[in-house]
Amino acid sequence: MPTLHVLQGPDKGRTYETPDEPSVIGRSSEQVHLSDNSASRRHAEIRPSNGHWLLADLNSSNGTYLNGQRIVQPARLKHGDQIKVGATLLVFHGLDDIETFPGTQRLQDLLELEGEDSSSKSSILSSIDSSQESVIIQAPETADAVAAWNIIFRVAETLGTAESTDAFLERIVDLLFAHLAVDRLILLLFDDHGQELNPRIVRHRTRDRKRQPKLVTSQRIINHVVDTREGVLCANALTDDRFGGDDAQDSIHRLGLRSIICVPVIAHDQLHGVLHLDCSMSHHTYTQEQLRLLVAVGRLVGMAIENLSLQESRVKSERLTAAGETVAYLSHHVRNILQGMQGGAEVVELGMKRGNTEAMQSGWKLMRRNLDRIFLLTMNMLTFSKDRQPRIETAQLNSVVQDAVALCQGRADEKGVVLLAELEDIPAIPMDPEGVHQVAHNIILNAVEAVADDTGRVNVRTLYCPDEGRVSLIVTDNGPGIAPDDKQRIFDAFHSSKGHGGTGLGLAAARKIVEELEGTIAVEGNPGGGTTFRVTLPASHIKLVDSEKTIGPT
Secondary structure (H helix, E strand, O other), rough: OOOOEEEOOOOOOOEEEOOOOOOEEEOOOOOEEOOOOOOOOOOEEEEEEOOOEEEEEOOOOOOOOOOOOEEOEEEEEEEOEEEEEOOOOEEEEEEHHHHEEHHHHHHHHHEEEEOOOOOOOOEEEEEEEEEEEHHHHOOHHHHHHHHHHHHHHHHHHOOOOOOOOOHHHHHHHHHHHOOOOOOOEEEEEEEOOOOOOEEEEEEEEEOOOOOOOOEEEEEEHHHHHHHHEEEEEEEOOOOOHOOOOOOOOOHHHHHHOOOEEEEEEEEEOOEEEEEEEEEOOOOOOOOOHEEEHHHHHHHHHHHHHHHHHHHHHHHHHHHHHHHHHEEEEHHHHHHHHHHHHHHHHHHHHHHHHOOOOOHHHHHHHHHHHHHHHHHHHHHHHHHHOOOOOOOOOEEEEHHHHHHHHHHHHHHHHHHHEEEEEEEOOOEEEEHHHHHHHHHHHHHHHHHHOOOOOOOOEEEEEEEEEEOOOOEOOOOEEEEEOHHHHHHHHHHOOOOOOOOOOOOHHHHOOOOOHHHHOOOEEEEEEOOOOOOEEEEEOOOOEEEOOOOEEEEEEO
């Protein structure tokens, strides 16, 4: 479906998609409605005819212009043609006849480069050095200036939104096909070693989707651009000795007279490749200003390739650094746990040799505690490192909290810490029992580890607020409290105020689970010392996994 893009006029920036039927351009048109008062109500019309599109003037007062020439009878439209209606300038986009060949494996088969001994007879009509000073576009005619600066603007706009090199290059090629008369386009880039040019994008305009002819171009032209680093404007005449030979049956010559532009893709004196495009001279002949434009585009593309490459390298380096730091950090804690297990095993073996049951029980307690530590570390690592899908089901919050308290009771007894649970009556609610259990266990164990031996106290409470539709888990301790700096980072991964005694994953994993359950977790200091953690979860209208219904408390 062809489109009309407004370059100038009151409707600048608008794009009109025309149906496959006659479409009127004017102030009273339903298809291409213009707000330009200098345009007639029914100014012009575009209509399909034998697979093409025609532009006709509808006896307008100011006339209709195609590529700067007033039309007196219907004229055939080509992709990139400019239509002037009053003070409005539109560009005709016939993109239905563009064919793209994706995939690097197929590109080499679709492109053939004539060798140095080939008989390519293309004449260089003009050349421009790609140095920065020479690519400034001089002021051409108004219509050409609008098209040129529109292309430069859109290239610059694409520079700021490109997420990858491939995506950026595809956008640039789309842009060139949309705004220039291009039959064939080939983008060749050097390999990682900078030795060999390989086709990155090969595209041509065709209406036959099933036919994929091999595109043939001249190796001599490309070598000239690579060697001199200047953009060239060519016509395949038989007059230039630099691109000529004895064989008159040149591959390009057999395709008919063509206008050719080939420019370097370059940045900071680093040549990344070449951009080659051509079109039939029966449709369009490239100009000196278009050569200047494409040399500038080549430099912008080169800068973008360089910047994206640096960005990708930096991201990769940062990821490797982060992975290395994470492995080193966790390895330290795993080693401590394994040393504890090894010590417990030695006590068990000694007790077995001497028949000392108490020693075996003591060693087993040490091993069991370290087994619990490595199990909790593993669960927190899994929770923090990947997206987790909550398994929502109706369950009793108090039962889940009681299980978490029981698991922490052994550690509390070892430290002489008083661990109290005050659980309010709460009906069964929709929640993720496994996730809530991990949250409660992490927070309660963190509180037990934070308080002093023999004098520590940890209170665990649950609250139900039916009017607000939420439940709360509140864990309070009488420890030393949290420093203001630590309060801002306490939920960050690998941040621990326990020194070598904590992994820094427990509270980070707890926050991640709570957020997945659409709840909140907060920490605050108590006036008399100590810390309070408050977890709030919704008590109703939580969607079940793999189900469209919602459930509430029963």
